[in-house]
Amino acid sequence: MSRHIACLSFDFDTWSGFVARGMSTPTPVSRGEFGVIGAGRILDLLGSRGIKSSWYVPGVVIKTYPAAVERVVKEGHEIGHHGWSHVPPAWLPADREAEEFERAVETIRELTGKGPVGYRSPSWDISDRTIDLVLKHGCRYDSSMMGHDCSPYFARRGDKVAADAPMEFGPLTDLVEIPISWSLDDHPHFEFIRSKDEVLPGLSNANAVLENWIADFEYMRRTTEWGMLAYTFHPYVIGRGHRMLILEKLIDELTRMGAVFLTLDEVQQEFRARSAA
Template identity: 40%
Template sequence: MTTVCLTFDFDAVSIWLSTFKQVSPTPISRGEYGVRVGLPRILAMLARRDVKATFFTPAHTARSFPGAVKALVNSGHEIGLHGLVHESPVGLPVDEERDLLKRSAEVLEQVTGVRPVGYRSPAWDLSESTISLLEEMGLQYDSSLMASDFHPYRARKRDELNEDGFVTGTESSIVEFPVAWELDDFPYFQFLSRPINPALRDVDDVYKAWKAEFDCAHEEGGVFTLTCHPEIIGRGPRVKMLEKLIEHMQAQEGVTFATMGDAVKAYR
């Protein structure tokens, strides 16, 4: 059996404000494109394929575009934590990180009426405190780490790494759904002028790469996690490519689609 978790990081304009620090009109308009154009295309396609997905959403996005976020929930999709304003937790004092997580969860619950059960770091990296804080908040899963590909595992706390070696810490209650750059639309499609990153790949090349990854996942069984962004995957040819991939996956025996919230229930 193979479970497919389609996930979307619904950053909107927050990534330009926080991560890229570009707030002139054109960068901001690229974030707005994800809301105005990309998201409706994605939702229409998911509805055609009868697939529910997980949208990791910064609180900034929920505040700025509450109608879009409510539409996701009303369509049966899951909303996950993704920072207050798409900030990295790495290096944050524990009290500050705790405050950001709590405020993020409160905003998402206020907008959607649903308390999030999972988290994805905007940086795809965690602080030494993150997993403990997720436990403290009663969350069930994280999707930011890379120690496996198609098999969830329990995230650990208090690993120790120094010149003498690497000592693993203790397992937490947090289920980790691992991610991979190979299964993210950003390195294939996102063009950035600073730094120079002409990542404009042909959709057929990306389809072949993602199909090959899924086929391996299906041979092994487990969870296939794909990460996309409405402002990137939302262009017409790319949505068509993603739908073609979903059609291929749905044609295989023993494949189900689930939000991460549902997948973590099955794992537990």
């Protein structure tokens, strides 16, 4: 029997991603703070559809907006590790990466009473040490890499990559990788960012993006017996009015197409069971 899964995941970053890139003046901070408003709208929508989702929250955000994050927990959604700050692990020295990772684990434990099952790196850029840290702290899955579009797989560690030599693959681990894609992420489609060095235009037509998101699910339905897609949203992005409308349309259309909505934790459990069968 075919089974096609949609994971709705939310990176609840608020201002942390802007500040990690040096954008700490009042306007970008306020732009991120809108995420608290957006989160409330999203939770209302998910509640009306009876859908559970996965939320990845930096430790600094948990500590800054405890009531907003507590609502996520109270309404039955998964809380995943998303760093202490939103600085990408690949930018951090080893000791600071380890310190921030552990600090975020303890913050989630204080919030939920248990450590996180899943990890998603800030900006989807892990270091060559990150997989070891994820395993050390008991996480069962990662959601930071892009080696497939609609199937989890077991992550490797210790690959050796050089521009002038064939790649040497490292060993497989017991960590399930739940793949993501920038094309299934709201941020690059919608967010206008202007800095001293670059301009990211964003501001795409929302209905055109919705067509892409639905088409990826349709392709998965046609080509796989069992598959999953991880959609990634940011409350300060998707929480704007016209984008909330396409999120609602996405949920309703995927439902019509027979989607099963699961958290990423539920997906990794199902994938492990299938792999062991």
